[in-house]
Amino acid sequence: MPELPDVEGFRRVFASGAAGRRIERVELLDRSLLRGGRPAAVERERFGDPLRHGKWLIAPAGDSEVLMHFGMTGLLDWASRRSVRHPHDRIVFVCRGGELRYRNMRKFGGVWIVGPGEREAVTGALGPDATQVDRERFHALLAGRRGGLKAALMDQRLVAGLGNLMVDEIAWRARVDPRAPLKRLSKRRRERLFDAMDEVVRESLPTGRVPTLEGWLTGARDGPQPTCPRCGAHLRKATVAGRTTAWCPRCQRR
DNA sequence: CGTATTGTTATATA
DNA sequence: TTATATAACAATAC
Numbered sequence: 001m002p003e004l005p006d007v008e009g010f011r012r013v014f015a016s017g018a019a020g021r022r023i024e025r026v027e028l029l030d031r032s033l034l035r036g037g038r039p040a041a042v043e044r045e046r047f048g049d050p051l052r053h054g055k056w057l058i059a060p061a062g063d064s065e066v067l068m069h070f071g072m073t074g075l076l077d078w079a080s081r082r083s084v085r086h087p088h089d090r091i092v093f094v095c096r097g098g099e100l101r102y103r104n105m106r107k108f109g110g111v112w113i114v115g116p117g118e119r120e121a122v123t124g125a126l127g128p129d130a131t132q133v134d135r136e137r138f139h140a141l142l143a144g145r146r147g148g149l150k151a152a153l154m155d156q157r158l159v160a161g162l163g164n165l166m167v168d169e170i171a172w173r174a175r176v177d178p179r180a181p182l183k184r185l186s187k188r189r190r191e192r193l194f195d196a197m198d199e200v201v202r203e204s205l206p207t208g209r210v211p212t213l214e215g216w217l218t219g220a221r222d223g224p225q226p227t228c229p230r231c232g233a234h235l236r237k238a239t240v241a242g243r244t245t246a247w248c249p250r251c252q253r254r
Numbered sequence: 255c256g257t258a259t260t261g262t263t264a265t266a267t268a
Numbered sequence: 269t270t271a272t273a274t275a276a277c278a279a280t281a282c
Contacts (some may be wrong), residue, residue: 003260055261072261073279088279106278108261123263147271156262164260210260242273244259 003029004130004161006094007055009208010068010076014054014059014100015052021095022046023061026045033104036122037113042066047095054126054160064113066093067122071108077101090212130201142182149185149193150178150239162197164243165210165218170196171247172217172228177254178240178247184254191228218233 002010010223023046026039027035045062057076059066068076076136081099085092102111112122128137128234152158153167162170169252171178173196185193200215204211215217217235220226226235226246233250 006260069261071278072259074261079273103278104278106259106261108277145270154261166260243261 002055002072002074003163003166003210004052004055005166005204005207005211006053006075006209007057007070007161008205010057011050011052012208013076014047014057014208017098018047018059018093018095018100020047020119021097024094024096028090029085029092030090031040033107035110035112036066037115039113041113041115042093047093049126053123053129054156055163055180056123056160056178058119063080063121064115067112067114067119068102069109070097071104071106071110073106074104074109076101077103077135087146087178111123125157126160127158128160128198130159131168131205133159133197135191135194138197139190142185144189145182146189148178148241149176149180150245152182154195154241154243161201163210164245166200166204166246167216168221168246169200169210172252175252175253176180178245180254217246217248 009161021116028034041064042061048060050057050059055069057068078098078100086103088103088105089101090104091102114122145152149171150167153162154210168178170193174192176193210218215229220229221235227233228235228248228251231248231251233248235246236249237246238242
């Protein structure tokens with residue numbers, strides 16, 4: 001599930017619950033999900049305000065940072081210390097007045113506790129967050145790049161935060177075939193892609209998840225005989241850039 | 255039983 | 269140097 005808007009939702013959970021609170025202890029219910037660092041570095045420290053960069057959530061705590069990635073099935077929950085935990089809660093930051101639960105069914109992603117300057121060694125070199133890319137920057141990023149559209153937009157080093165569903169949505173809205181080679185995209189179509197990215201990101205952000213809406217590809221793609229919300233043609237599904245991809249063969253062109 | 259899954263990364267290959 | 273394909277990771281649902 002977690003793409004940019006989902007992680008933005010987790011950031012808000014963190015900001016309204018855990019931020020500003022003192023960490024009493026860290027419970028490693030599944031210690032394999034702590035991918036780096038030690039709880040002692042943040043215990044007794046106070047959580048600061050969280051940041052999000054792409055699909056990463058960054059939570060300052062004293063001189064350290066808690067980095068979280070949610071893989072495909074992770075989420076963050078702020079709950080009473082007395083309420084029953086979920087079986088897939090893996091790491092819990094117990095604070096005064098509540099606890100922050102990092103939950104993850106399939107155990108992709110994880111939690112890192114890092115010192116000053118160590119963030120990038122964990123996250124890798126991320127491109128600018130998709131909410132921060134302006135028109136000019138977008139064109140500059142796509143300029144000098146080969147390969148297909150979908151692979152490019154999925155690449156976190158280019159633009160951070162877009163995942164499988166968002167990229168399909170963007171390509172659908174811009175009426176561009178996700179397999180389209182970048183070097184053959186006209187200026188006009190790259191403009192449409194930027195506009196679509198901007199709209200999809202902005203409209204998804206308040207939802208706290210990639211929205212499944214009528215009139216969106218997301219709202220149509222999972223049915224048994226999915227059809228294009230725009231033109232009614234049967235959607236096509238295939239693996240593109242290694243992911244299950246849905247697009248409309250009639251209104252998206254290469 | 256086999257297939258698929260919204261993310262990332264290591265490895266091999268072109 | 270770049271890009272692509274594939275498997276692997278883990279746990280579930282169908």
